[in-house]
Amino acid sequence: MRYQIAPLFCRPWTLLGITPKLIESHYENNYGGAFTRLNAISEELAALDPATTPPHVVRRLKQDEAAALNSLVLHEIYFASLGGDGRAVGEVMANALARDFGSIDRWRSEFAALANSLDGGSGWVLLSWLPRAGRLVNHTISDGSQAIAGAITVLALDMYEHAYHLDFGANSVSYVATFMRNIDWSAVQGRYEDALEAKPPRPLEQKQFADVPSITVEEVQAMVDSGTPVQIIDTRPRHSSSRSPDMMEAAVWRDPDRVEEWMGELSKTEPVVAFCVYGFHVGCIAVRALRKAGFDARYMAGGHFAWKAIKGPVKLFESTTPS
Numbered sequence: 001m002r003y004q005i006a007p008l009f010c011r012p013w014t015l016l017g018i019t020p021k022l023i024e025s026h027y028e029n030n031y032g033g034a035f036t037r038l039n040a041i042s043e044e045l046a047a048l049d050p051a052t053t054p055p056h057v058v059r060r061l062k063q064d065e066a067a068a069l070n071s072l073v074l075h076e077i078y079f080a081s082l083g084g085d086g087r088a089v090g091e092v093m094a095n096a097l098a099r100d101f102g103s104i105d106r107w108r109s110e111f112a113a114l115a116n117s118l119d120g121g122s123g124w125v126l127l128s129w130l131p132r133a134g135r136l137v138n139h140t141i142s143d144g145s146q147a148i149a150g151a152i153t154v155l156a157l158d159m160y161e162h163a164y165h166l167d168f169g170a171n172s173v174s175y176v177a178t179f180m181r182n183i184d185w186s187a188v189q190g191r192y193e194d195a196l197e198a199k200p201p202r203p204l205e206q207k208q209f210a211d212v213p214s215i216t217v218e219e220v221q222a223m224v225d226s227g228t229p230v231q232i233i234d235t236r237p238r239h240s241s242s243r244s245p246d247m248m249e250a251a252v253w254r255d256p257d258r259v260e261e262w263m264g265e266l267s268k269t270e271p272v273v274a275f276c277v278y279g280f281h282v283g284c285i286a287v288r289a290l291r292k293a294g295f296d297a298r299y300m301a302g303g304h305f306a307w308k309a310i311k312g313p314v315k316l317f318e319s320t321t322p323s
């Protein structure tokens, strides 16, 4: 397939402190260069047989393709980030920046600091929406830093020398300040609103246990840390302790096959959290039985290994059962 070129988004004669000559050269030579390279690489990739081509050749072409694609996409966002007064941040965007960075000024100083850190180097400084985290982040793409998978960029600053040398010489700090004074916030907000349409990765869904409420390991940790009364039961099958000899520090182990026998020792006035190895069937079935008997019970999503993954405190496995 061939990639299509995009027209220049900003009106060069309206920019303050950036000349049309610089924008024209940037668009024609650097954006146009990425476009030409990308289509040439795509043709080369389409023409080869991956099964018989040396793997290092495929890898180099794919790396070149990724670099050219980033250049194409980010130049388009860069040109579309210019043309405003840099100050009139719309309400939606202002609220989002305040939510994720503390304030617009805090966002501005972090973004500018990141840009100035590339002084003498090269790369992109980006403001992107992360559906996975439900927040905006500032980040760079340069030789020493990678793109963030799944990030949707809404504002881009080109810190390669070709982006400013004609007008600013080596004075990249002045270029960064000038860029900030030309940001088109209404365009940024439009892209942010579009980005919000992207859904985060689908959460794990256990349809057969839709009636059983869960709790996250972070929530359980917060309860333990704050001293909130909670009865935590490790209901992993007995044999699983031979594979992993530790257990959650605040938990007691009870045999999941004998729920009816040990549930009598629990209090009905304090919440119960139960879990198994990964948070699938065994813990859910135990919690369902406890809820049926009138306990305020929930299963801990992700089970023993999610607790270990957040570095929750553990102790040696104890299989003591009540006398």
Ligand SMILES: [Fe+2]
Pocket (backbone or CB within 6 Å): 026, 030, 031, 075, 158, 160, 162, 163
């Ligand atoms: Fe550029």
